Amino acid sequence: MVTIADVAAHAGVGAGTVSRVLNHSPRVSDTTRARVLAAIEVLDYRPNPLARGLSRGRCQTLGVVVPFFTHASAVERLRGVVAALDASHYDLVLFNVESPLHRDEHLATLTRRDRADGLLIMSLPTPPASLARLASSGVPVVLLDTRGEGVPAVVTDDVEGGRLATRHLLALGHERVAFIGDDPDNPLGFTAGTSREQGYRETMAEAGLRVPAGYVLHGPHVRAVARRLTEQLLARRDRPTAVFASSDSQALGVLEAVRAAGLDVPGDVSVMGFDDVEVSGYAGLTTVRQPLFESGKLAAGLLLDAVDAEHPPDARTHQLSIELVERSTTAPPPPARPRSRTRASAAGRTDRRPAEQEGKP
Amino acid sequence: MVTIADVAAHAGVGAGTVSRVLNHSPRVSDTTRARVLAAIEVLDYRPNPLARGLSRGRCQTLGVVVPFFTHASAVERLRGVVAALDASHYDLVLFNVESPLHRDEHLATLTRRDRADGLLIMSLPTPPASLARLASSGVPVVLLDTRGEGVPAVVTDDVEGGRLATRHLLALGHERVAFIGDDPDNPLGFTAGTSREQGYRETMAEAGLRVPAGYVLHGPHVRAVARRLTEQLLARRDRPTAVFASSDSQALGVLEAVRAAGLDVPGDVSVMGFDDVEVSGYAGLTTVRQPLFESGKLAAGLLLDAVDAEHPPDARTHQLSIELVERSTTAPPPPARPRSRTRASAAGRTDRRPAEQEGKP
DNA sequence: GCCACGCGTGGAAGCGGTTCCATTGACAGC
DNA sequence: GCTGTCAATGGAACCGCTTCCACGCGTGGC
Secondary structure (H helix, E strand, C coil), X not given: CCCHHHHHHHHCCCHHHHHHHHCCCCCCCHHHHHHHHHHHHHHCCCCCHHHHHHHHCCCCEEEEXXXXXXXXXXXXXXXXXXXXXHCCCCEEEEEECCCHHHHHHHHHHXXXXXXXXXXXXXXXXXXXXXXXXXXXXXXCEEEECCCCCCCCEEEECHHHHHHHHHHHHHHCCCCCEEEEECCCCCCCCCCHHHHHHHHHHHHHHHCCCCCCCCCEEECCCCHHHHHHHHHHHHHCCCCCCEEEECCHXXXXXXXXXXXXXXXXXXXXXXXXXXXXXXXXXHXXXXXXXXXXXXXXHHHHHHHHHHHHHCCCCCCCEEEECCEEECCCCCCCCCCCCCHHHHHHCCCCCCCCCHHHHHCCC | CCCHHHHHHHHCCCHHHHHHHHCCCCCCCHHHHHHHHHHHHHHCCCCCHHHHHHHHCCCCEEEEEECCCCCHHHHHHHHHHHHHHHCCCCEEEEEECXXXXXXXXXXXXXXXXXXXXXXXXXXCCCCHHXXXXXXXXXXXXXXXXXXCCCXXXXXXXXHHHHHHHHHHHHHCCCCCXXXXXXXXXXXXXXXXXXXXXXXXXXHHHHCCCCCCCCXXXXXXXXXXXXXXXXXXXXXXXXXXXXXXXXXXXXXXXXXXXXXXXXXXXXXXXXXXXXXXXXXXXXXXXXXXXXCHHHHXXXXXXXXXXXXXXXXXXXCCEEEECCEEECCCCCCCCCCCCCHHHHHHCCCCCCCCCHHHHHCCC
C-alpha cells in the first residue's frame, strides 16, 4: 500500500507538498509539481479516501434515501440521479427504506458529514424533526418528490396531475369515474396518491358530478391489490365507465381486472394511470407523464451545487411540468345507458345488465 | 461533534476502554461497560465511520458495479442485493458502468479496502487482468451473472435457457424459428445473449432444422431496436412462425412489431422472451424465468460471508435453476403452409402468400 | 546594503478511531 | 509475606491525509 509518504520520499519532497499537488494548490513550483506527479505515476499512488475524508471532514459521498422496492417510479428517478452523479467525483450510497423504523434509523445516522456530504431524500415524507436535525447538522439535503419546510425540493404537482387526468376522462364524456389510490395513512406516509385523489375529487365536484360511496378505493401500491380493488368496482351495479389509478403500476392492475372480467378497454371501461413509467408505453396506457428521470437528474444537480457551494442552497421548490399522454386505454364511455334513471333513483331497482359481457368472448 | 474522548472523559475512563466497549471486547468489567454505555447514551455518541475505517483498514462498505441503465434485469437483481445487505452493517455504494472506460476506471480504484470491503460485479464480463488485480489486492469479489477464473460467481445457465426456449417452440410444432439477440461484440462484452443464441442454434441443429441466413439478428439491448429487427423478419418471404428474443425487453419490441404488422400473437407468430422481469407477467409473455431477485440476494450473501470470513471464499460457481414460464405469446404455428416445398427449393419460387394477413383486420 | 516581504517548502499537529503495550491491583500459591 | 499471574485499564502510537506554522531564501524598495 503506497502512501503519501512514499511518494514524498520518492520525489524527494515533504508530504505536505505532495498533498498540495494533489489538491491543486497554486503554492507549488512547476518543477516540484512535475517531480511529484512523476513519482505518483511511477508508484501508481492513489490517495486513501478514508484518510482524506477524516482529515477534511467530508467523504466525497452522497446518500440517497429511497424506498427502493415500493415504487416502480423510484428506479427511474434513481437513474436520473446516477446520471447526474456520474460526472461528479461523488460516490453514491444507497439507503433503502421500507419502514418508518428504517427511515428514522438512516436519517439519524446521516446527520453527519462523515457519513455523507449530502443527502437526497426521495419520495419519502420526512418528519420535520428529522429535517431540522439535518439542517442544524449542516448536511445539505435535497428532497425529491416530497416537500419540507425550508428545504429545496423537486416535486410534481400531483393535485394538478389528478385534475388533468380527471378532466381528460370527463372531456371524453365519462361521468362515472372511479379512483384507485394509496391509503392516506400508509406506513411511510406517501402523499402523492392522496394529492392525485384530491385533484380527482376537485374536478369531479367542479363538474357537478357526485362520487358515489365506494368509488374511491385505497390499498398498498401494488398491481395485485389494484386488481382486486377493481374487481369490487366492476361488480357494482353502477359500474364505473372509467377508472383513474393513482399510478401506472396500479393502472396495470386495473387493466388486468377489467380484461379478466371480459370487458373491453377502452370500449367498456377507460383506464388512466399516472407516472408514465417505461412499461406504460408498451401497455398503451393513457397516463399523466411526469419527468421521472429528469427529476432525479435535477435534484442530484441541486445537491451537488449545495455540497460544493458550502453555503445552504436556496430552499426553492422546483416544480416540473406534467403532461397528459393519451394512448389507447381511454375513449368515450359506451353509449346509451339509462343514465338519467340511475342518477335519479340512486339505489332503487335491481336492473341487472346481462349484456355487459359483449366486449370479448 | 462528540468524539470518543468526550465519552471517555464523561465516563471517567480511557479512550481505549470506550473503544473496547464499542467493539464488544470481553476485556471490560461489567461496571465499566455500564458506565461507558451510559455516557454514550447521554452524549448521543456515534463513532465516526471514517476514523474507524482508517484505523481498521476497512470501511463497512460494499461496492456494486453494475450496468444500471443497460438492462432491466439489473434492477431486479439489485433489489435482491439490497435486500440481503439490509440486515448487514454494510453500506452499499453503487458504481454505474456504461462503457468499458467507466468499467476500468472503477475497477482500478476499487482494488483497495479503503474504497469498499467487497465487490459485487454484476453482468459485467471482467477482464482477467482486472480480476487478478482485485484478487491480489485482497478485496473479496463475487460475480453475478458473469464468470471469472477462480472467482465465486452466481450465474444462470444461459445456454440451457436458450435450449429450453427453443425446445418449447419446436415442441409446439414450429420449424421457422428466428432469434433476436445481442451483438456478440457489444462494447461491454455481455455474453448472456450469445449464450442464449448458442442454446438456440444447438437445439435447432439437433432437430435437423436449418437456420436461414438472416434469421438471427443482433442489435443493442433495447426494445425499439428489437422492434426494428423484427420488421425485417416479418418482411421475409419465409417469415418465421416464432421469434425467440434473448431478453424480455427485446421480446416486448418483437411483440410490438408483430402486432403493428397486423399479425396475431400467438396465432401467426409466437414470441418467447428470457428473464421474466416484472412486466412480462403483465404482458403475458412466455419466457424463461431466471430468479433475478434471488440471484442478487445469494450473491450478496456470498460476498458478506467472504468479507466477514477474512479468508478467500471458495470460488465455486453457483448456478440457479431456470424454468419455462408459459403464458400467452406462444402456440402452435399457423396450420397448412406448403412447407415441404419451401424446404426443398429453398430460394426458388416467388410464392407470395397474400392470405398472410388473416390474423386481424 | 539592509530589511521587509512573500514564495516555496518541510514538518508537525491534528482528524477520531483501534490496538498494542505497560501498569496497576487483586488474588492464589508457596 | 512475597512473588507470579491475570484481568482491567490507561495511554501512546498509528492509520494516511490535510493544513497550519515556521523557516530559508531570493527579491524589491528604501
